Structures are given as structure tokens and as C-alpha cells.
Amino acid sequence: MAELDGDVFHPDRSVAATAHVPDADALRAEALADPQGFWADMADELEWFEPWDKVLDDSDAPFYRWFTGARCNIVHNCLDRHLTGPNKNKLALIWQSEDGSEHKTYSYYSLNRQVNMMANIIKAMGITKGDRVTIYLPRIPEVFFAMLACAKIGAVHSVIFAGFSSDALASRIDDSESKLVITADGSFVNGSVFPLKSIVDEAVRYSPTVENVIVVRRAGNEVTMDALRDHWYSDLLALPIAKGTCETVSLDSEDPLYILYTSGSTGKPKAILHTHGGYMVGTYTTLKYTFDMRPEDRWWCTADPGWVTGHSYLVYGPLLTGATVFMFEGGPTYPYPNRWWQLIEYYGITQFYTAPTAIRSLMRFGEAWPNRHDLSSLRLLGSVGEPINPEAWHWFHRVIGKEQCPIMDTWWQTETGMFQITQTPGEPQKPGSAGKPFFGQDVAILDADGNEVPDGEEGFLVLKNPWPAMLRTLYRDDQRYVDTYWSTYPGVYLAGDSARRDADGYLWIIGRTDDVIKVSGHRLGTAEVESALVSHPAVSEAAAIGLPHEVKGNAIHAYVVLRVGEKETPTLAEELRAHVAQHLSPIAKPDAIDVVEKLPKTRSGKIMRRVLKARAQGLDEGDLSTLEE
Numbered sequence: 300m301a302e303l304d305g306d307v308f309h310p311d312r313s314v315a316a317t318a319h320v321p322d323a324d325a326l327r328a329e330a331l332a333d334p335q336g337f338w339a340d341m342a343d344e345l346e347w348f349e350p351w352d353k354v355l356d357d358s359d360a361p362f363y364r365w366f367t368g369a370r371c372n373i374v375h376n377c378l379d380r381h382l383t384g385p386n387k388n389k390l391a392l393i394w395q396s397e398d399g400s401e402h403k404t405y406s407y408y409s410l411n412r413q414v415n416m417m418a419n420i421i422k423a424m425g426i427t428k429g430d431r432v433t434i435y436l437p438r439i440p441e442v443f444f445a446m447l448a449c450a451k452i453g454a455v456h457s458v459i460f461a462g463f464s465s466d467a468l469a470s471r472i473d474d475s476e477s478k479l480v481i482t483a484d485g486s487f488v489n490g491s492v493f494p495l496k497s498i499v500d501e502a503v504r505y506s507p508t509v510e511n512v513i514v515v516r517r518a519g520n521e522v523t524m525d526a527l528r529d530h531w532y533s534d535l536l537a538l539p540i541a542k543g544t545c546e547t548v549s550l551d552s553e554d555p556l557y558i559l560y561t562s563g564s565t566g567k568p569k570a571i572l573h574t575h576g577g578y579m580v581g582t583y584t585t586l587k588y589t590f591d592m593r594p595e596d597r598w599w600c601t602a603d604p605g606w607v608t609g610h611s612y613l614v615y616g617p618l619l620t621g622a623t624v625f626m627f628e629g630g631p632t633y634p635y636p637n638r639w640w641q642l643i644e645y646y647g648i649t650q651f652y653t654a655p656t657a658i659r660s661l662m663r664f665g666e667a668w669p670n671r672h673d674l675s676s677l678r679l680l681g682s683v684g685e686p687i688n689p690e691a692w693h694w695f696h697r698v699i700g701k702e703q704c705p706i707m708d709t710w711w712q713t714e715t716g717m718f719q720i721t722q723t724p725g726e727p728q729k730p731g732s733a734g735k736p737f738f739g740q741d742v743a744i745l746d747a748d749g750n751e752v753p754d755g756e757e758g759f760l761v762l763k764n765p766w767p768a769m770l771r772t773l774y775r776d777d778q779r780y781v782d783t784y785w786s787t788y789p790g791v792y793l794a795g796d797s798a799r800r801d802a803d804g805y806l807w808i809i810g811r812t813d814d815v816i817k818v819s820g821h822r823l824g825t826a827e828v829e830s831a832l833v834s835h836p837a838v839s840e841a842a843a844i845g846l847p848h849e850v851k852g853n854a855i856h857a858y859v860v861l862r863v864g865e866k867e868t869p870t871l872a873e874e875l876r877a878h879v880a881q882h883l884s885p886i887a888k889p890d891a892i893d894v895v896e897k898l899p900k901t902r903s904g905k906i907m908r909r910v911l912k913a914r915a916q917g918l919d920e921g922d923l924s925t926l927e928e
């Protein structure tokens with residue numbers, strides 16, 4: 300019997316007995332003693348065109364290289380290898396539209412054909428190995444086709460969350476020098492249409508590298524098509540070039556797979572670079588072991604492909620394990636807050652992986668909504684993106700998991716590519732703790748001087764071992780890669796989070812220690828919000844901070860200093876919020892904007908956000924010795 304004993308959940312003994320990893324602590328010890336041996340064994344479960352010479356080449360650390368000398372392609376393992384065995388006609392992808400009127404399914408065989416058609420089309424447009432392709436699509440099957448088509452031919456995708464504004468899109472297209480953009484006419488967001496194509500039009504005006512734009516017909520909204528540059532995807536599919544067969548290119552293990560922009564401490568987003576070989580081994584292994592993937596499972600990860608969770612655990616990881624993946628176009632509450640529960644029942648979802656913010660927002664609608672549905676197909680639940688507060692954990696556990704399903708809280712980052720701290724299903728779980736290091740990982744918590752802090756004390760979270768799915772660098776910015784992650788404590792990876800470890804070895808993540816804010820699980824940088832605010836003509840200076848929020852985890856509060864001659868009007872705050880939505884993204888809209896005379900700064904002119912944060916929460920302002928007069 301599964302049992303909640305005080306604040307520790309003990310899954311039923313049968314869970315560990317039947318899981319891929321029956322004794323997690325034993326494997327943890329074994330893998331830590333020989334991480335390369337562990338990763339080599341896992342890599343052997345996948346197919347390679349040529350074997351590796353070395354599992355890990357650390358001769359140029361921190362530019363680690365994995366499975367050097369090997370030839371492979373992640374798409375071969377996501378698709379091709381399934382076509383010769385029992386998975387050939389298994390469902391790879393199930394999709395439902397936001398309004399529920401459309402439902403599509405793709406077997407491994409048919410997904411492969413769709414990917415090949417897209418690959419042949421982009422090849423015909425001149426895209427070859429190493430070229431960057433920007434993908435700006437809603438949650439529709441074409442996002443799978445596009446990502447896999449790029450990877451198949453060795454092109455490098457850069458997926459941009461289809462909620463980012465034209466400014467944000469333009470700077471990312473520009474930075475990656477993409478030749479091709481793949482988008483849709485529009486997307487559905489809670490019943491209304493978001494005009495993706497016109498945002499692309501705006502963005503591409505400033506992006507001289509873009510030669511072609513492929514447009515998927517989705518929302519039916521009116522769009523303007525540039526006769527030379529823009530192509531309806533349906534027209535391209537009708538061309539003889541769009542054949543259903545296409546060679547999967549043999550690549551070096553270290554050839555780039557994708558770049559993904561994420562927020563850091565400066566206004567310029569960082570382009571995280573991932574490669575084929577190590578990433579496929581890392582995502583495959585973590586998904587298989589943490590979520591105990593079995594052939595009969597139906598996996599649902601609610602993340603958008605625009606974020607790393609969508610890359611690793613919606614698209615690549617599940618296909619690597621040969622799973623059936625479900626993708627839903629919409630969100631949890633439209634038209635009613637039972638939308639997700641209805642889908643779990645309808646499709647018989649077995650593992651459901653989502654974010655604490657979504658759980659908190661659904662809790663508010665009460666238990667009656669999930670209780671209308673039969674959720675008994677679920678066997679595992681998962682959480683990602685921010686710490687899960689015990690209250691949300693208990694609700695998820697009791698109301699959704701019916702006190703039987705283990706909850707896998709997974710701590711990781713865009714940079715890490717794969718889970719770093721989590722558990723396996725059979726282990727005891729502590730609500731609010733992300734669990735223990737994943738196999739082969741050596742996690743430590745350090746003080747400012749680099750010494751390990753005693754159990755129970757808070758410190759800086761670091762990773763001491765390299766791991767296969769790690770970022771290789773920041774695209775075309777090796778120096779920033781070294782400075783950001785490897786310079787604070789030489790030789791170890793600085794995560795940017797603070798955490799503590801308890802006496803049982805469980806890790807408790809506290810939050811970011813830098814200028815990154817997690818808002819509803821979305822990663823944003825204070826500097827990005829600030830630069831959107833100062834681009835408004837009335838604003839001369841701005842500071843943004845994150846304050847605790849019941850549903851979103853953190854909410855953005857902004858302080859602005861107006862330009863000389865500008866006056867605060869009753870509509871100004873709303874106007875500035877709309878400005879941030881338009882110039883960065885609706886998810887970055889500050890909850891509150893205060894007009895102030897002056898911002899607290901150090902004598903060298905840096906904004907002291909920590910002082911603003913303390914003041915807003917009525918807390919002690921701490922050391923003010925560096926504050927200017």
C-alpha cells in the first residue's frame with residue numbers, strides 16, 4: 300500500500316519492484332563511482348552509425364565533448380530505428396486542438412513520412428548542415444515535423460516561444476542568422492487568434508538573413524504573403540520535391556542540434572547550444588529511468604516546445620524511448636477548468652508532467668472539476684520549472700493522483716538539457732524537495748568561499764561532474780559561457796540557484812540567486828523587462844524585481860523613473876504593461892508598476908534590486924554600505 304507518513308510519501312512496494320531501476324540508491328552509488336561507465340552503458344541502448352573513441356573528452360574543459368569520434372543522428376533514434384520493429388505502427392504522436400473539434404494521430408511510420416516531407420522541402424530551399432532555422436509555431440504537429448526535419452539534415456533549429464513579440468523574435472532571428480523561418484498564420488489562445496504571421500512579418504523586416512518563410516495554415520486569419528519570400532506549407536507539400544523519404548544525415552556526435560535562447564543576467568538572451576550525441580543519451584536515460592517509460596505508456600508533457608522542457612521531454616526524449624506522446628494545443632482552463640482532466644481520461648494518459656504554477660491555478664477552481672473525470676489511467680505525475688510548494692504537491696497527489704501516484708519533481712535547466720535532481724518512482728518522496736542527484740551526477744552546495752555548507756544550510760547549488768546533455772557553450776560566445784557558469788568556482792558548474800540538503804540527502808531548491816525570475820515557470824530576466832520599459836518614450840530608468848505570488852510563483856514588480864517633463868497619468872501603468880507585452884511578451888507583463896523619483900543604486904551606478912525587494916516585502920534591507928547617497 301502506498302502511504303503518506305507524516306511528510307514522506309512511500310509509494311507501494313510494487314512500484315520499485317517493477318520499475319526500470321528497482322534500487323535507486325545502489326545505482327546512484329555505482330554510477331557516481333564510474334559515471335563514464337554508466338553513460339556508456341546507456342549510450343549502448345541507442346543506435347550509432349560509428350562507435351565512439353572516448354565517452355568523455357575533458358582535455359579542453361569546460362568545453363567538454365561526449366562520445367567523441369562517434370557518428371549518429373538523434374532523429375535516427377527518435378524515428379528510423381523504430382521503423383524496423385514493433386513500434387513501426389505504434390502511435391508516436393496524438394494531438395488535439397484547443398476547441399476539441401480536431402484530433403490527429405501519427406504512427407512512427409507516418410510521423411517519419413511527415414518529417415521527411417518537411418526535410419525535403421527545407422533542403423530544396425537550400426538549408427544544409429549547420430544552417431540555422433527559426434521555428435515560431437504553436438503547439439501543432441508541424442512543430443514536431445519542423446524540429447525533427449532540421450535535425451535530420453543536420454540543420455540547427457532555434458525554436459522561439461510563439462508568445463514572444465516581434466522585437467524579441469527579430470533579435471533572436473538576427474542573432475542566429477537564420478535563413479528560414481517556419482511559422483503559422485495564427486494560433487489559438489483561449490478562443491481568440493494570436494497573429495503569428497504578422498509578428499513574423501514585422502520581425503523579418505529587420506532580419507536580412509531570412510530568405511524564406513514557411514507558413515502553416517492553422518487559425519485561418521488573414522495574412523499578407525510576400526510572393527517571393529513566403530510559402531504556404533500546404534502548397535509546398537503538393538510539390539514533387541515533398542517526397543516521403545529522406546536520408547537521415549550521419550553527423551559527428553558533437554555536431555550542433557539546436558540553440559535555445561534563455562534569459563540570463565543581462566538584457567541579451569543567451570543562446571544555449573546542444574549537440575546530437577550527448578543530448579540524445581541524456582534525455583533518453585533521464586526519461587526512461589525517472590518516468591519509468593514502458594511500451595504501453597501514453598506520455599503527456601504540458602510544456603510548450605518553445606521552452607527546454609518541450610524540447611527534451613515533449614519532442615526528443617519520448618520519441619527516443621519509443622513512447623506515445625500526447626500534445627494539446629490549448630491551455631488548462633479553456634473553455635472550462637476541466638480541460639486537462641478530460642484529456643487525461645479520454646486518452647488514458649499514464650504519465651502527466653506539468654508545472655507547479657498550473658497546479659496552483661487549477662486548485663483554485665476546486666476539486667469538483669477533476670472529480671468529474673476518471674483519472675485512474677495515471678500512474679506517475681511530474682513537476683518542473685520551479686519549486687513545488689507542499690500545498691500544491693498534496694493537492695496534486697490527493698486529487699489527481701488519488702494518493703497512489705508518485706510525483707517526480709525534476710530540477711534542471713535549459714543549460715543542463717536533462718534532469719539533474721529528481722527521483723525514481725519507487726523511492727520515498729518528500730513534498731517540496733526535488734529529491735536526489737540523478738545517476739552519475741555529483742551535486743554540491745557551496746558557500747561563497749567554495750566550501751560545502753553543512754546539511755540544512757542554504758548555499759549555492761553546483762554540479763561537479765560533466766553530463767552528456769550539458770550545454771556545450773553559448774552560441775558564438777565561448778567567453779560568456781566560461782564566465783557565467785565556470786568562473787565563480789573553477790572546475791564546477793554554477794547553476795544560479797540556492798538550495799539546501801537535508802540529513803537524508805534530499806535536496807531542497809530555494810530559488811534563483813541571480814537576476815533571473817521564474818514567472819509561472821517561464822524564465823525571464825529582469826534586464827529584459829527593464830529594457831522593454833525604457834523603450835517607452837515616457838520612461839528614463841526602470842528596475843524590475845520578482846516578488847512571491849500565490850499562483851505564478853513569482854510576479855514581476857517594476858519601478859520606473861519618468862523622463863523630465865513626463866507626468867504620471869491614471870492610465871500610465873496600464874500603458875506600460877501593454878508596452879512590455881508588445882515589446883517582449885505578455886508573460887513578462889509586470890503585475891504592478893510604481894513611478895518613483897529615484898532608484899536605489901550603488902555608487903558605481905548598479906541598481907540594487909535586492910533593496911527594492913526587501914522594501915516591497917517590508918523586510919530588512921540588509922547591507923546598505925554600497926548604496927549611493
Ligand code: 6R9
Nearest residue numbers: 683684685686708709710711712713808822
Ligand atoms: C527546466 C527549466 C531553470 C530554473 C532553475 C530553477 C528553476 C526548474 C525546478 C526548479 C525548483 C524544480 N527550476 N525546475 N526549481 N524545482 N523542479 O525550468 O529550465 O527554464 O532554464 O529554468 O528553473 O531556478 O535554475 P529553465
